[in-house]
Amino acid sequence: MGIPFVQQYRVGKYILGQKIRGVKRYPVVLMLEPLFRCNLACAGCGKIDHPDEILNQRLSVEESLAAVDECGAPIVSIPGGEPLIHKEIHKIVEGIIERKKFVYLCTNALLLPKHIHKFEPSPYLTFSIHLDGNRERHDASVCQEGVFDKAIAAIKLALEKGFRVTTNYTLFQGEPAEEIAEFLDMCTELGVEGVTISPGYNYEAAPSQDIFLRRSASKRLFREIFKLGKKRKVKWRFNQSSMFLDYLAGNQSYQCTPWGNPTRSIFGWQKPCYLLAGEGYASSFKELMEETEWENYGYGRNPKCADCMVHCGYEPTAIDDTFARPFTAMKVALFGPRTDGPMAPELPISYKENEQTGQAVKFVAPGEESTS
DSSP states (O other): OOSOHHHHHHHHHHHHHHHHTTOSSOOSEEEEOOOOOOSOOOTTOOGGGSOHHHHTOOOOHHHHHHHHHHHOOSEEEEOSSOGGGSTTHHHHHHHHHHTTOEEEEEEOSSSHHHHGGGOOOOTTEEEEEEOOSSHHHHHHHTTOTTHHHHHHHHHHHHHHTTOEEEEEEEEOTTOOHHHHHHHHHHHHHHTOSEEEEEEOOOOTTOSOOSSOOOHHHHHHHHHHHHHHHTTOSSOOOBSSOHHHHHHHTTOOOOOOOGGGSOEEETTEEESSOTTOTTSOEESSHHHHHHHSOGGGOSTTTOGGGTTOOOHHHHHHHHHHHHHHOHHHHHHHHHHOOOOSSOOOOOOOOOEEEOTTTOOEEEEOOTTSOOOO
Protein backbone atom coordinates (compact mmCIF):
# COMPACT_ATOMS: atom_id res chain seq x y z
CA MET A 1 0.00 0.00 0.00
CA GLY A 2 1.08 3.59 -0.61
CA ILE A 3 0.28 4.93 2.89
CA PRO A 4 3.49 5.73 4.86
CA PHE A 5 4.17 3.61 7.93
CA VAL A 6 4.07 6.58 10.32
CA GLN A 7 0.52 7.37 9.20
CA GLN A 8 -0.55 3.74 9.43
CA TYR A 9 0.93 3.59 12.94
CA ARG A 10 -0.70 6.80 14.17
CA VAL A 11 -4.12 5.93 12.75
CA GLY A 12 -3.85 2.34 13.98
CA LYS A 13 -2.96 3.56 17.47
CA TYR A 14 -5.99 5.85 17.45
CA ILE A 15 -8.37 3.09 16.35
CA LEU A 16 -6.95 0.61 18.84
CA GLY A 17 -7.48 3.17 21.59
CA GLN A 18 -11.13 3.53 20.61
CA LYS A 19 -11.60 -0.22 20.69
CA ILE A 20 -9.90 -0.60 24.08
CA ARG A 21 -12.22 2.05 25.49
CA GLY A 22 -15.23 0.26 24.00
CA VAL A 23 -16.27 3.15 21.76
CA LYS A 24 -18.83 1.80 19.30
CA ARG A 25 -18.87 4.70 16.82
CA TYR A 26 -15.86 6.87 16.13
CA PRO A 27 -14.64 8.93 13.16
CA VAL A 28 -11.57 8.01 11.13
CA VAL A 29 -11.55 10.88 8.63
CA LEU A 30 -13.16 14.29 9.04
CA MET A 31 -14.37 15.65 5.71
CA LEU A 32 -14.06 19.40 6.12
CA GLU A 33 -15.82 21.37 3.37
CA PRO A 34 -14.93 25.04 3.97
CA LEU A 35 -16.75 26.19 0.80
CA PHE A 36 -18.82 24.97 -2.15
CA ARG A 37 -17.49 27.42 -4.73
CA CYS A 38 -15.45 25.78 -7.50
CA ASN A 39 -13.68 26.82 -10.70
CA LEU A 40 -15.00 23.76 -12.57
CA ALA A 41 -18.47 22.38 -13.30
CA CYS A 42 -18.04 18.59 -13.28
CA ALA A 43 -20.83 16.35 -14.55
CA GLY A 44 -20.79 14.17 -11.42
CA CYS A 45 -20.98 17.00 -8.86
CA GLY A 46 -23.80 19.37 -7.99
CA LYS A 47 -22.07 21.51 -5.37
CA ILE A 48 -21.86 24.62 -7.54
CA ASP A 49 -25.60 24.52 -8.26
CA HIS A 50 -26.20 26.35 -4.98
CA PRO A 51 -27.22 30.02 -5.27
CA ASP A 52 -24.49 32.68 -5.05
CA GLU A 53 -25.30 33.56 -1.45
CA ILE A 54 -24.35 29.99 -0.52
CA LEU A 55 -21.35 29.76 -2.87
CA ASN A 56 -19.96 32.95 -1.37
CA GLN A 57 -19.99 31.56 2.17
CA ARG A 58 -16.85 30.19 3.82
CA LEU A 59 -16.01 28.38 7.02
CA SER A 60 -13.56 30.58 8.90
CA VAL A 61 -10.20 29.36 10.15
CA GLU A 62 -11.65 29.31 13.67
CA GLU A 63 -14.76 27.35 12.63
CA SER A 64 -12.66 24.86 10.66
CA LEU A 65 -10.22 24.17 13.47
CA ALA A 66 -13.06 23.96 16.00
CA ALA A 67 -14.57 21.19 13.84
CA VAL A 68 -11.20 19.39 13.81
CA ASP A 69 -11.02 19.58 17.61
CA GLU A 70 -14.66 18.64 18.10
CA CYS A 71 -14.44 15.59 15.85
CA GLY A 72 -11.03 14.30 16.96
CA ALA A 73 -10.39 12.17 13.85
CA PRO A 74 -6.70 11.55 13.09
CA ILE A 75 -7.14 12.44 9.38
CA VAL A 76 -8.76 15.52 7.86
CA SER A 77 -9.77 15.56 4.19
CA ILE A 78 -10.48 19.02 2.77
CA PRO A 79 -12.68 18.79 -0.33
CA GLY A 80 -15.01 21.45 -1.65
CA GLY A 81 -15.79 23.07 -3.99
CA GLU A 82 -12.19 23.94 -4.69
CA PRO A 83 -10.43 24.60 -1.36
CA LEU A 84 -7.62 26.64 -2.93
CA ILE A 85 -10.22 29.34 -3.68
CA HIS A 86 -10.47 29.87 0.11
CA LYS A 87 -8.17 32.81 0.88
CA GLU A 88 -7.15 31.36 4.26
CA ILE A 89 -6.90 27.69 3.33
CA HIS A 90 -3.17 27.69 4.14
CA LYS A 91 -3.95 28.86 7.68
CA ILE A 92 -6.51 26.08 8.09
CA VAL A 93 -3.94 23.55 6.91
CA GLU A 94 -1.29 24.98 9.25
CA GLY A 95 -3.67 24.69 12.19
CA ILE A 96 -4.46 21.07 11.39
CA ILE A 97 -0.77 20.18 11.09
CA GLU A 98 -0.05 21.90 14.40
CA ARG A 99 -2.54 19.46 15.93
CA LYS A 100 -0.55 16.54 14.45
CA LYS A 101 -3.43 15.52 12.21
CA PHE A 102 -2.86 14.17 8.71
CA VAL A 103 -4.49 16.48 6.18
CA TYR A 104 -5.41 15.67 2.58
CA LEU A 105 -6.03 18.85 0.60
CA CYS A 106 -8.27 17.75 -2.29
CA THR A 107 -7.86 19.93 -5.36
CA ASN A 108 -8.35 19.92 -9.11
CA ALA A 109 -4.83 21.46 -9.16
CA LEU A 110 -5.65 24.39 -11.46
CA LEU A 111 -4.71 26.89 -8.75
CA LEU A 112 -1.95 24.84 -7.13
CA PRO A 113 1.03 26.41 -8.97
CA LYS A 114 -0.19 29.88 -7.93
CA HIS A 115 -0.65 29.00 -4.24
CA ILE A 116 1.89 26.24 -3.56
CA HIS A 117 4.33 28.75 -2.02
CA LYS A 118 1.89 29.19 0.88
CA PHE A 119 2.48 25.60 2.01
CA GLU A 120 5.48 23.77 3.45
CA PRO A 121 6.24 20.11 2.76
CA SER A 122 5.28 18.01 5.78
CA PRO A 123 4.64 14.34 6.53
CA TYR A 124 1.22 15.55 7.71
CA LEU A 125 0.24 17.25 4.43
CA THR A 126 -0.81 15.56 1.20
CA PHE A 127 -2.12 17.17 -1.97
CA SER A 128 -4.86 14.87 -3.27
CA ILE A 129 -5.21 15.69 -6.97
CA HIS A 130 -8.45 14.83 -8.75
CA LEU A 131 -7.76 12.83 -11.90
CA ASP A 132 -10.72 10.92 -13.29
CA GLY A 133 -8.85 8.91 -15.89
CA ASN A 134 -6.67 9.72 -18.89
CA ARG A 135 -6.59 13.07 -20.72
CA GLU A 136 -9.73 12.58 -22.80
CA ARG A 137 -11.69 10.92 -20.01
CA HIS A 138 -10.73 13.44 -17.33
CA ASP A 139 -11.37 16.53 -19.43
CA ALA A 140 -14.79 15.12 -20.38
CA SER A 141 -15.54 14.44 -16.70
CA VAL A 142 -14.72 17.99 -15.66
CA CYS A 143 -16.36 19.41 -18.80
CA GLN A 144 -13.33 21.48 -19.79
CA GLU A 145 -10.40 20.79 -22.11
CA GLY A 146 -6.82 21.17 -20.92
CA VAL A 147 -7.45 20.42 -17.23
CA PHE A 148 -5.69 17.05 -17.33
CA ASP A 149 -2.42 18.52 -18.62
CA LYS A 150 -2.52 21.29 -16.02
CA ALA A 151 -3.13 18.74 -13.25
CA ILE A 152 -0.20 16.59 -14.39
CA ALA A 153 2.08 19.65 -14.45
CA ALA A 154 0.93 20.57 -10.92
CA ILE A 155 1.61 17.03 -9.69
CA LYS A 156 5.15 17.17 -11.05
CA LEU A 157 5.68 20.59 -9.46
CA ALA A 158 4.47 19.42 -6.05
CA LEU A 159 6.63 16.31 -6.18
CA GLU A 160 9.68 18.37 -7.16
CA LYS A 161 9.12 20.58 -4.13
CA GLY A 162 8.97 17.57 -1.81
CA PHE A 163 5.24 17.38 -1.09
CA ARG A 164 3.30 14.20 -0.55
CA VAL A 165 0.97 13.73 -3.53
CA THR A 166 -1.86 11.27 -4.19
CA THR A 167 -4.48 11.13 -6.91
CA ASN A 168 -8.21 10.73 -6.41
CA TYR A 169 -9.91 8.67 -9.13
CA THR A 170 -13.69 8.26 -9.45
CA LEU A 171 -14.87 5.62 -11.93
CA PHE A 172 -17.90 6.29 -14.12
CA GLN A 173 -19.85 4.41 -16.79
CA GLY A 174 -18.11 3.38 -19.98
CA GLU A 175 -14.55 3.09 -18.75
CA PRO A 176 -12.92 -0.17 -19.90
CA ALA A 177 -10.63 -2.02 -17.49
CA GLU A 178 -7.59 -1.79 -19.78
CA GLU A 179 -7.89 2.01 -19.96
CA ILE A 180 -8.12 2.21 -16.18
CA ALA A 181 -5.09 -0.07 -15.83
CA GLU A 182 -3.11 2.19 -18.15
CA PHE A 183 -4.09 5.18 -16.02
CA LEU A 184 -2.87 3.40 -12.88
CA ASP A 185 0.38 2.60 -14.71
CA MET A 186 0.78 6.31 -15.45
CA CYS A 187 0.20 7.29 -11.82
CA THR A 188 2.83 4.78 -10.73
CA GLU A 189 5.29 6.19 -13.26
CA LEU A 190 4.56 9.74 -12.09
CA GLY A 191 5.70 8.75 -8.60
CA VAL A 192 2.59 9.68 -6.64
CA GLU A 193 2.29 8.11 -3.22
CA GLY A 194 -0.90 6.28 -4.05
CA VAL A 195 -4.27 6.38 -5.79
CA THR A 196 -7.60 6.71 -4.02
CA ILE A 197 -10.05 4.86 -6.26
CA SER A 198 -13.79 4.48 -5.91
CA PRO A 199 -16.89 4.00 -8.08
CA GLY A 200 -19.00 7.12 -8.53
CA TYR A 201 -22.28 7.28 -6.64
CA ASN A 202 -25.36 8.88 -8.18
CA TYR A 203 -26.22 11.21 -5.36
CA GLU A 204 -29.19 13.48 -5.88
CA ALA A 205 -27.35 16.77 -6.38
CA ALA A 206 -25.33 15.56 -9.39
CA PRO A 207 -26.56 17.21 -12.62
CA SER A 208 -25.87 14.11 -14.73
CA GLN A 209 -27.39 10.88 -13.43
CA ASP A 210 -26.58 8.48 -16.28
CA ILE A 211 -22.80 8.36 -15.77
CA PHE A 212 -22.68 6.35 -12.57
CA LEU A 213 -21.86 2.68 -12.13
CA ARG A 214 -24.31 0.24 -10.58
CA ARG A 215 -23.20 -2.05 -7.79
CA SER A 216 -22.83 -5.34 -9.69
CA ALA A 217 -21.13 -3.58 -12.61
CA SER A 218 -18.66 -1.97 -10.19
CA LYS A 219 -17.62 -5.32 -8.77
CA ARG A 220 -17.13 -6.91 -12.18
CA LEU A 221 -15.12 -3.94 -13.37
CA PHE A 222 -12.82 -3.96 -10.34
CA ARG A 223 -12.19 -7.67 -10.77
CA GLU A 224 -11.10 -7.01 -14.35
CA ILE A 225 -8.87 -4.15 -13.21
CA PHE A 226 -7.17 -6.12 -10.45
CA LYS A 227 -6.73 -9.11 -12.76
CA LEU A 228 -4.81 -6.85 -15.15
CA GLY A 229 -2.84 -5.48 -12.20
CA LYS A 230 -1.54 -8.92 -11.29
CA LYS A 231 0.19 -9.05 -14.69
CA ARG A 232 1.97 -5.70 -14.26
CA LYS A 233 5.71 -5.69 -13.55
CA VAL A 234 5.34 -2.66 -11.28
CA LYS A 235 2.82 -2.93 -8.46
CA TRP A 236 0.20 -0.22 -8.30
CA ARG A 237 0.09 1.83 -5.10
CA PHE A 238 -3.27 2.62 -3.54
CA ASN A 239 -4.02 5.07 -0.77
CA GLN A 240 -6.51 2.63 0.73
CA SER A 241 -6.69 -0.50 2.84
CA SER A 242 -6.32 -3.88 1.16
CA MET A 243 -9.68 -4.99 2.54
CA PHE A 244 -11.50 -2.08 0.90
CA LEU A 245 -9.98 -3.08 -2.44
CA ASP A 246 -11.09 -6.65 -1.74
CA TYR A 247 -14.59 -5.31 -1.09
CA LEU A 248 -14.59 -3.46 -4.42
CA ALA A 249 -13.78 -6.77 -6.11
CA GLY A 250 -16.90 -8.33 -4.59
CA ASN A 251 -15.12 -10.49 -2.04
CA GLN A 252 -16.53 -8.96 1.15
CA SER A 253 -20.10 -8.38 2.38
CA TYR A 254 -19.66 -5.03 4.10
CA GLN A 255 -22.18 -2.62 5.53
CA CYS A 256 -21.56 1.11 5.30
CA THR A 257 -20.04 2.93 8.28
CA PRO A 258 -21.24 6.49 7.55
CA TRP A 259 -20.01 7.95 10.85
CA GLY A 260 -16.46 6.91 9.93
CA ASN A 261 -16.14 9.93 7.59
CA PRO A 262 -18.37 12.68 9.01
CA THR A 263 -18.76 15.89 7.01
CA ARG A 264 -18.67 19.45 8.34
CA SER A 265 -19.69 22.11 5.82
CA ILE A 266 -21.04 25.67 5.90
CA PHE A 267 -24.45 24.17 6.71
CA GLY A 268 -23.27 22.19 9.74
CA TRP A 269 -22.62 18.47 10.28
CA GLN A 270 -24.31 16.61 7.40
CA LYS A 271 -26.53 13.59 8.08
CA PRO A 272 -25.55 10.82 7.47
CA CYS A 273 -22.81 11.55 4.89
CA TYR A 274 -21.90 14.08 2.20
CA LEU A 275 -23.48 11.96 -0.56
CA LEU A 276 -27.08 12.10 0.66
CA ALA A 277 -28.80 15.44 0.21
CA GLY A 278 -31.93 16.37 2.11
CA GLU A 279 -31.28 14.30 5.24
CA GLY A 280 -30.59 17.31 7.42
CA TYR A 281 -27.74 18.74 9.46
CA ALA A 282 -26.66 18.64 13.08
CA SER A 283 -25.41 21.70 14.92
CA SER A 284 -22.56 19.80 16.58
CA PHE A 285 -20.54 16.64 16.12
CA LYS A 286 -22.01 15.26 19.35
CA GLU A 287 -25.52 15.81 18.04
CA LEU A 288 -24.60 14.17 14.74
CA MET A 289 -23.29 11.04 16.45
CA GLU A 290 -26.04 10.74 19.04
CA GLU A 291 -29.17 11.80 17.17
CA THR A 292 -28.65 10.51 13.62
CA GLU A 293 -30.72 7.37 12.97
CA TRP A 294 -27.75 5.43 11.61
CA GLU A 295 -29.75 2.20 11.35
CA ASN A 296 -31.78 3.78 8.53
CA TYR A 297 -28.78 4.10 6.19
CA GLY A 298 -26.58 1.70 4.27
CA TYR A 299 -27.08 -1.06 1.73
CA GLY A 300 -30.37 -2.90 2.26
CA ARG A 301 -31.55 -0.24 4.70
CA ASN A 302 -32.34 2.63 2.36
CA PRO A 303 -33.00 2.65 -1.41
CA LYS A 304 -30.84 5.78 -1.76
CA CYS A 305 -27.84 3.67 -0.71
CA ALA A 306 -28.54 0.76 -3.07
CA ASP A 307 -25.65 1.35 -5.50
CA CYS A 308 -23.16 3.12 -3.26
CA MET A 309 -19.73 1.54 -2.75
CA VAL A 310 -17.86 4.79 -2.07
CA HIS A 311 -14.77 4.78 0.13
CA CYS A 312 -16.15 7.40 2.55
CA GLY A 313 -18.61 4.84 3.92
CA TYR A 314 -16.94 1.49 3.26
CA GLU A 315 -13.28 2.25 3.95
CA PRO A 316 -13.98 2.64 7.71
CA THR A 317 -15.72 -0.75 7.62
CA ALA A 318 -12.74 -2.28 5.84
CA ILE A 319 -10.32 -0.76 8.35
CA ASP A 320 -12.34 -2.23 11.21
CA ASP A 321 -12.26 -5.62 9.48
CA THR A 322 -8.49 -5.27 9.07
CA PHE A 323 -8.18 -5.13 12.86
CA ALA A 324 -10.51 -8.12 13.20
CA ARG A 325 -8.71 -10.22 10.54
CA PRO A 326 -5.14 -8.91 10.20
CA PHE A 327 -3.78 -12.03 8.51
CA THR A 328 -6.49 -11.95 5.85
CA ALA A 329 -5.75 -8.27 5.24
CA MET A 330 -2.03 -9.01 4.98
CA LYS A 331 -2.68 -11.80 2.46
CA VAL A 332 -4.77 -9.48 0.28
CA ALA A 333 -2.09 -6.78 0.54
CA LEU A 334 0.57 -9.23 -0.63
CA PHE A 335 -1.32 -11.04 -3.38
CA GLY A 336 -4.10 -8.63 -4.29
CA PRO A 337 -7.88 -9.17 -4.27
CA ARG A 338 -9.29 -12.44 -5.57
CA THR A 339 -10.47 -11.93 -9.16
CA ASP A 340 -12.40 -15.11 -9.89
CA GLY A 341 -14.83 -17.47 -8.19
CA PRO A 342 -18.12 -16.59 -6.51
CA MET A 343 -18.68 -13.14 -5.11
CA ALA A 344 -19.66 -12.54 -1.50
CA PRO A 345 -23.45 -12.43 -1.04
CA GLU A 346 -25.15 -9.07 -0.69
CA LEU A 347 -26.65 -8.12 2.65
CA PRO A 348 -30.41 -8.71 3.02
CA ILE A 349 -32.89 -5.96 2.16
CA SER A 350 -34.53 -4.70 5.33
CA TYR A 351 -36.98 -2.19 3.87
CA LYS A 352 -40.12 -2.43 1.81
CA GLU A 353 -40.66 -0.31 -1.29
CA ASN A 354 -43.70 1.34 -2.74
CA GLU A 355 -44.27 -0.60 -5.97
CA GLN A 356 -45.23 2.55 -7.87
CA THR A 357 -42.58 5.02 -6.64
CA GLY A 358 -39.77 2.64 -5.64
CA GLN A 359 -39.31 4.60 -2.40
CA ALA A 360 -38.98 2.97 1.01
CA VAL A 361 -42.27 3.23 2.84
CA LYS A 362 -41.24 1.60 6.08
CA PHE A 363 -38.35 -0.21 7.64
CA VAL A 364 -38.62 -3.79 8.77
CA ALA A 365 -36.36 -5.86 10.97
CA PRO A 366 -33.78 -8.00 9.14
CA GLY A 367 -35.14 -11.52 8.74
CA GLU A 368 -38.74 -10.42 8.20
CA GLU A 369 -40.31 -11.03 4.81
CA SER A 370 -39.43 -8.10 2.55
CA THR A 371 -39.25 -7.17 -1.10
CA SER A 372 -36.63 -5.15 -2.91
